[in-house]
Amino acid sequence: MKILLTGATGAIGKEIAKGLTANGHNVILACRSEWKAASLAYEIKAEYNTTPDTLMLDLADSKSVKEAAGKLSHVRLDGIIHNAGVMNGQYRTGPDGREDTMNVNYHNTRMLTELLLPALNDGAGVVFTTSATRTWFPFQKITDDIPADCYGRLKAYALSKKLITRYAGHLSEELKGRDIRVNCTDPGVVDTPMLSMGKWFDPLTDIFFRPFCFKPRRAAKTAIRAVTSNRTGRIFLTPWGSEKIKV
DSSP, X not given: OEEEEESTTSHHHHHHHHHHHHTTOEEEEEESOHHHHHHHHHHHHHHHSOOOEEEEOOTTOHHHHHHHHHHTTTOOEEEEEEOOOOOOSSOOBOTTSSBHHHIIIIIXXXXXXHHHGGGEEEEEEEEEEOOGGGGTSOOSSOOSOOOGGXXXXXXXXXXXXXXXXXXXXXXXXXXXXXXXXXXXXXOOSBSSGGGOOSSTTHHHHHHHTGGGSBOXXXXXXXXXXXXXXXXXXXXXXXSSOEEEOOO
């Protein structure tokens, strides 16, 4: 299987890339940093004696998304794992003029998916990364953006995950005719740099909370399980089980 992996050089992304390679899949490492991608490719080559392809992709920039999709126009994909994501501490906009967390986690992730639908083989798997935060906030009105005057780090992240999960549920129904399976992976609370909130309590979190979080390798196994499963319309949970996507 040839699988595109976004956010490949992040903590969980590296473990997904290695896990897929160990299972005999061909991985395309998609990320913003050419140097980090080359470094990970070298690491995988040294460990598994196979060199993955790399692809430059900045999900904050729709131009980069379109260019990346164009480079894959001649490739047949058996899977996509949307692992990339951000949770910005402050409101900020990117090259597209949209709030960055929403743009990366929802808008441009969705755009990339739709651009790559023709490249997907029948029977392929598509996986989006969701989060339990999608249920934390009682959004009275679900919109596809969040204004600066009510921005909150967790609130924006939760909204982006709620929207991408809903999109996954609808897409799973749309693609049943091609037997393309669309699922989500919920990694749980994972020991990654995203846990750092830039607050005074970060050192306490490192001591009392991080040791009890899932490790990236454990979360990676959930994503791999989701992309190789023969089920569709599910959220795969770390460390085990799954539930139906509610749209």
